[in-house]
Amino acid sequence: MLVTRQLVRLNHVKQVGATSSRMFSVSRSSAVTISEEVKQALEDKQKPVVSLESTIITHGLPYPENLSMARRVESVIRENGAIPATCAFIKGQPLVGLDESQLEHLAHTTSPKPNKVSRRDIGYTMSTKQNGGTTIASTMILSEMAGIKVFATGGLGGVHRDGQNTLDVSADLTELGRTPVSVVCAGPKSILDIGLTLEYLETQGVFVGTYNDDGRENIQVPGFYTRDSGFQSPYSFSSFEQAASIIHNQNNIMGLKSGQIFCIPPSRETALPSELMQRVIAAANEEAIKLGIQGKELTPFLLSKIAQETKGQSVHSNIELVLNNARSASQIAKELLSLETNRASSQFQPSTNIKKRKMDEGVKKVDEKKQDTTSVSDIPTPSVVNTIVVGSLALDSICKISSNVIMNDSNPGTISSSVGGVGFNVAKACSLALKSPSCSNGTSRLVSIVSNDMAGHTIIGQLKKLGIDTSGILVDTTSGCSTAQYTSTHANNGDLIIACADMKIAEYDGLAQHVLSEIKRGSPRQIVVDCNVSSSTLSTIFDYVRESNLECNVIVEPTSSPKSKRISLCHSRNLRPFPNNSVSLITPTVGELDAIHSALAERELFDDYDHWFPLLDSLGIDSTFREKLSISKHPVLKNGLELGYLQQAFSVLPYIPNILLKLGEQGVLSMSISTNVEDYKSIPTTSVYSPEFTIVTSTGRSYTADNGSQQKMGLVIQYFPIPPENGNITIENVTGAGDSFLGYLMARMSTANTHLVEGTWLTSEVGSVEREWFKWESIHKAQLASGKSLQSLAAISEDIATIE
Template sequence: MKFPQKALIRPGISLHKSILSPKVPRRALTNNGFFRVSDEVQEALNSKRPVVALETTIYTHGFPYPENVALASLLESVVRVNGGVPATIGILDGVARVGMSAEELIRLASSAGKENTLKLSRRDLSYVCGLRLAGKEYNGGTTIAGTMLLAHLAGIKIFGTGGLGGVHRGAESSMDISADLTELGRTPVTVVSSGCKSFLDIPRTLEYLETEGVGVGTFADGRKGKVDFPAFWSRDSGVRSPTTIENEIEAAAIIHAQHALQISSGLLFANPVPAEAAIPKETMDTIIEEAIRQADAQGVSGKDNTPFILAKIKELSNGKSIPANRALIESNVRRATIVARELAILEAKQADAQGRTSAYLTPLPANPSTSSEARVHDTPPAASRTTSSDISISESPPDIIVAGALAVDFSCDFAPLSSSQNQVDPSLHTSNPAVISQSLGGVAHNIAKAAQLVGASVRLYSAVGDDLSGRAAVSQMQSEGMQTEAIWTLPQPLRTAQYVAVNNAHKDLTMAMADMSILESITPSSINEHWLTTPSTAKPKCLIADANWTSESLQAWFQYGKSINAFNIFEPVSTAKSTRLFSRPSPDNPTPIFPTNLVDLATPNIYELTTLHNTALELDLFSTFSSWFRVIDALGIPSSGLRVPLAHTTNPELVDAGIPQQAIKLLPFIPTILTKLGSKGVLLTKLLKSDDPALSSREEAPYVLSRRSNNDNEIGVGGLYVRMFPTDKILGEGEVVSVNGVGDTFLGVLSAGLVKGKKVEDVVGLAQRAAGMSLKTKDSVSGELKTLIGYL
């Protein structure tokens, strides 16, 4: 490949300096009033885990609402299932977001087609962000160019998308060339796409990329020898690819070398559309020629050209272009994630060879009695200054054990001086006056504290580092009267989980830093050897595990719970971590596993529920597990479906959103699901056993929506129970002080009621009342919960 002189020498810099002086890599941009990176993405980047950027114009200017929401959920699930962290990039209210929550994604997707929702490339970012300061707040989907730039500012190296922009036919007179190509020439992000749209001038697009110094390769995808550069909907274009890439390992090696050499341009890896979804080149050529002819006849040009032609292609192909489009986007995102995973492994190996610790594949530290340089194994690290054999824990078994996150939370509220020029936002790159408060948090800690406050006997199983934060956490637990015997102190370099929030003068989040990796360093064998062989965990009635553990560790906790006949509860924590309930595909375990018969109850919110459902759908669990169909068949759901009774039992809005339907589909795996609906209440969906009194109860009859209709007695299913628990009192403006820990409070009180022998439906109302108490206090768990002891 030829590289023009302009690619090697910048104006005003000598040849000697530009080639021989090492270029200092640009640092990732710090969160500010215009740019925010989500906690999850920041945490993943800091710990060197694979992160994949995803664009948003496909949601704002491609697919209509709510199809765009479904596609967004699917693509993020594809990244997670393949071991990566998705970073969906877009603009909300004039702020560039790298990594969006489910709520933010839904907001952006639902704004598609509105006047203040724009299509944003590099040139538009300062406009939409700057006008926020003038009181005009825009939303926007970022194009490939815009997404690349923001991904690079965050430190993300790989981006999976559909099709690249390119040189339009007739560009020699119109000069219609996509900004995507120029961005690839100056931004070191690797783009995985299905080539460029096939109505573009593919030979000239490749020539332009060569001029820009962009490395271009096409995945062989099982083919031998040289291959064609793909033509989006078709696997072949008739134009040879500049290079051929055999697999994701080769792709990762190329990216690794690109960054090691500090080459400041991007890479384009073309991934052909899956063969089963491809449209033959000859068919597409005919359709494209007609679409272009109609565009020319109607005088369509500029930014309107591509949307017009895409619409015509959809029409002329009788809609066949849409499923092909979906298939190739999903395939590209999957391949980008696997490349990112291989790149993380390469970088970890280099860090290890250079004597640096890689946070992505963090080796557990050795027993303190061994050399500090020793590398560790699958065996558990011993607790600081102790070994597993000399841990002393009370033999009195608790009613509830909670396994998961214990964290130290810091809140830094900007307190500007009267002479400060900026009275709202803290200044970057300097110290700021602030009111700093420290509190104990973490999902598992909050659940355990809530359960204890209402009178349950609880033990928390978590880990801290041998550091100041760890000692502070243990001391605070002791001052709260909580048991600390099962808190494992791990030696350095492992660190106590911490969350630092920096808020502006209005106490709105400006930026946050999270370090939650300590639980992920603990292997299942460590859990079994250090915690589960001691008398302290003898036959608790209930075991709760949160999703801060790895998938494998979650399985270990729940398998232990079942071995002692405990009632197992799963708390999903977040959309990002909820899928850890699944055992994801790996070389050692190519078949995904859902922990059937391990979890008795789960407490997702609606976004976590949707993520669980969509991931199960993505992994094909609804069709590959025979027991799933047996349970659904035994429920006796009428052929007309349950839409009408569900609308009566819950509400039409929930049914239209598919929330109760998703919960029902998950019941063969999790027989009781409590979906938290915020101010709207809680939705209980559960399987009834054959001997459940509710089946013959007059009072419960409205909630029993179906009964077993076959003779499958072995499955033990008696019917389906669906009940909505609305919130007794919706707090008014100014009454809500903090939402942190509200869901944790709900689950803590719920579990305390269950171990007292109450049924789920009998204790939900009290758990809701407790959650309302925590809403009205700055503490994650309100101390007023003690007043509820008499109700249990």
């Protein structure tokens, strides 16, 4: 009891002034930015919301494991019928519910390192505009402000060992005594004094209950890694309905302003032996004392030592219990919402009849735990295809103002709706091109995702009317996202004024497994992927192509400057220099190339002096070559040097050895790595499709590849101006011009796979004069396809099929 009194005195000191500060709480929620998805769920009350902390992202795991973990937890919550709301501070702004780009930003930021934000750190983090990972305490605060009542985490903070003397007590405990948010966890962390932690929580009036998942009589509080801690749980609960009832009665009925702790024991498969953990923790604490490690440095030190001594078993256990807690929290949140809205809990079983119900004539049958890849296209389709296009599929609305634009007012004009999305546009252009006289014997398939909503069913119906293979389209019922939509407004000359894109469903990590199954089914020769999809989906594609025996080129359409950075967020094993590159070709604009270059530089990939620099040096980009470029009067080269896009391309090429840079009205600049640049001297330029110029570096240097072979390296730059046919056209719509260019190129690559012995021109060697000429012709006619769509009201012109 002496210990308890000491801790009570400490608690009294910490809470001085807390009452007076609450009088200003009326408008505090306006300071928190709540994502539209979370806000909608809280308002509609159709799906529960579960909040998540973010210190596991900023301080728990290294990149990219932290990002993968964050996505997995969010995915588990969605699979169990709830909406995840990860809380964090980005540039000082408190956020509840992060989108994909925010998650990536938080996970990837290391300089400066994000702040670890508890209650005391909130004001400082906001005023200094820092990034911050939220602890249990600050996540509870943000959750209460947003109106979220259930929060899933890993382990609970508490009283450190010898806490009666050091007074080292986590702010999580005092927060639980004054903030009505329920925390679902695996018990106090094993490194703590669990007995003192339970006493402190009792003093705070905090309910502590442990899930009786196997009918035991004497229930102990779990010890984070272990199912038992040696300390009796104050209460137990045998169902998630009972847990929800406790929350409902304590907070909703009685109005008590304190939180609850619901402890979920780790599964028997992932739990570690209690004896082992006691021995390891005791040794780690003894070493910390000898080294004088204490305060905020103590916990990371102890966890690191535990991971070392258990040979990584503790890390695996940690990850699995977090996922287990997320599942349990989702079920508790569903039952709580049921009680609050007087609805039967069965209404909150997400898609329980999905296995039995056909989705829109069977487009895809989706189980909440498993996705079936049954094909449902109305037209017979082959399993194997030349080209798979992975990307966004959206319902597009295009507005064209008929007179001068009047801002902040209604403008007369025309509005048309159609199926769109970068993935669809590329796939449609490819399909049309395969019908043209210049292409033959190719097949393609779009792999994408829509939601089981009105927009999704409209899109599927339209695709079937167009005769497009829908067997690669997944109808999703688990992500909580709506079907993607894009709305753009254009001036009367076709120039884009503003656009709004809701493409969140394309970022759903559950798409990755669907894409993987479609690649295995299709065995394509080339895969086109747009950067609307998440970096984890990109990594999944890169991993499979690299590890399988599939002879396949991966082509990336950057989509936009912000989204193009997702290439750099892939796992490091997918960002290796030529000839071990994962991406064969990118088709960026100048702005997108700049973003890709900056992202790769931020990841320090241009500091690789073992692989990147020797390869760059072997390309012959020396002072003589730079001087040759600088004295050129050609506007493309002059602008390229002044604006820096040539230098940026040279740096990126070792990682992506083919770049087709779209220069708008100036045409296309092709840059690529060649292992036999001398052969370009003997290629005749009498073709009507030949580039305006070809520049090569050739220093006679050799490059030793990872396989030990000696390769003569060089850089090839070729310029293709706008075709005369595109010179005097009336521009109606710029939306699908770039997609038409890439789609046509993919159709030509399908043709090359069939008719050219050497295959496509994406390899580093000049296989023959015929193949090089074929490349020139392909780029020229891809520009014609782009011009056709520029003249069309639709994003992709049907006239692409007429190109000879």
